[in-house]
Amino acid sequence: METNVNQPIDFIREIIEEDIKTNKNSGRVATRFPPEPNGYLHIGHAKSICLNFGIAAQYKGTCNLRMDDTDPAGETMEYVESIINDVKWLGFDWEDRLFFASDYFERLYDFAEELIKKGKAYVCDLSPDEIREYRRTLTEPGKESPYRNRTVEENLDLFRRMKSGEFADGSRVLRAKIDMASSNILMRDPVLYRIKRTPHYRTGKKWVIYPMYDFAHCLSDAIEGITHSICTLEFENNRPLYDWIVNELIEGEKPRQIEFARLNLSYTILSKRRLIELVEKGYVAGWDDPRMPTIAGMRRRGYTPEAIKTFCNKIGVAKKDNLVDIALLEACVRDDLNENAPRAMCVLQPLKVIIDNYPEGQTKEIECPNHPKNPSLGKRKVPFSKVLYIERDDFSENPPKKYKRLSPDKEVRLRNAYVIKFSHLIKDGATGEIKEIHCTYDPATKDGPSLDGKKVEGVIHWVAASHAIPIEVRLYDRLFTVEDPASKGDDYLNYINPDSLKILYPCFAEHNLKDALPGARFQFERIGYFSLDPKDSTKERPVFNRIVSLKDTWSKLAK
């Protein structure tokens, strides 16, 4: 777990170490991860999760999981469950500290009354349009609401009646009395409570008024004793308001907000609004579509939590806007899987090979290591027989330069087995397509050199036709064709990669794969990493998702 020994610490940890040194908050460190349950978590959230839980673990503190559910529109229990599931899957533990902002509604309401009593908040009858108008623009100061100077008694009365449901949705709001001339627009008497009759997924119809983010978040932090409230850059403008509310209502230790740059990943999109659109408009098969940058999608694709966490640690934490190369994520996945995934053989695009000098009907069990470097992963038996399948592009009738697979005058090693030599081929008379190729093998070459002692350059994978099992393979590619689809604004849908999913069937896999468990990961040798899809696989038709391809230096060479 000591992965960051050589890693320089980021600016947030610097702040925290300084706070510990000066004994701020008595040296206590308490963070929280506060998603709104109105969508699934994605890799950007993973960065925040790793940061918050990582800091808590590193400084012997705590990290809470808190549902920031103050706006009933769009929030559901399904999302809550998915969030819990995803954070857990990543391997983090909030112990008994699962909280809901909605559990604080009563206390938040009391805080609001307190603010009114201090003369720092008022009920405003302006319409949304009027409020915007009074707030003016970025360059000119705002104008005070005509309701700004209501008495405390009147405000208290009105606010209580707002709570009891006396007024229509949108007819009145509670506002903080701060400064309509502030250069920070968020400080121009921000709305603290609105009337909304939408039922809340947890509190039902009990409340008709709901606190706004700015009011609820800082106070929830304070209630939970959060010391460092870490959020993304776009909340920087909210910090003066965060501090204002906390200073008006909280005695003693106060939480501190710190902002970092959210993650952007190349060739994908990480805005909740747009991910929802992809799901709802059917561009993907759901939140857990393996092409999605969601935690659920990556899990189904076969990514490991370890790889995702390694990635999050490698990208660092800073305040600069960024667009991280998705190749880094893929490299982390490959690194992890290379070490841990057992190997198997599978032919994606089969070409029939007949070994002419191999006895008809005979089968030899060849023992293959499950991992070339790690014997503790054990061995398995793979049957060899007269008729095999090899990959279509592992044979070339007129090989290009540097081609080292099978060709009419180049012998090749069958992985873990014999060296074979081309004899002749049979083409389909009508199409001219190669139907099958005939070869001879040398029985002496299984664990030795080739026929005449010289080295064979190429090694190809294969599977015995008699024992192979047909499987469906799904090849995934990046979801978008451009590096930064978010920069295309609402046109981003025009840049969806039409080839982000390719389905291959039948592919022929070694029979051992028939016992694979849902989610099990393998390296199909020379191709990539694959995992058994837990949702769409059936006994008759197993479905394997390509997690990530192997690095392919040949395809570069071939160009």
Place this chain on the structure above:
RNA sequence: UGGGGUGUCGUCAAGCGGUAAGACACAGGCCUUUGGAGCCUGCAUUCGGAGGUUCGAAUCCUCCCGCCCCAGCCA
């Protein structure tokens, strides 16, 4: 345009006045029963630009430029 941020290799990112870490990507080479993996080598004479301070500046000062955020009763 007011305010708040931010600019260091293709992409992230260290650097905190003493002479540009690392990772991914990329390019070569070695090795190899995965064209995989591994190993080795190369990859910012320069830090958005221009001035200035200093023996010495990516780091300090001044001015300029680019990009991001804020005018929801979203978070």
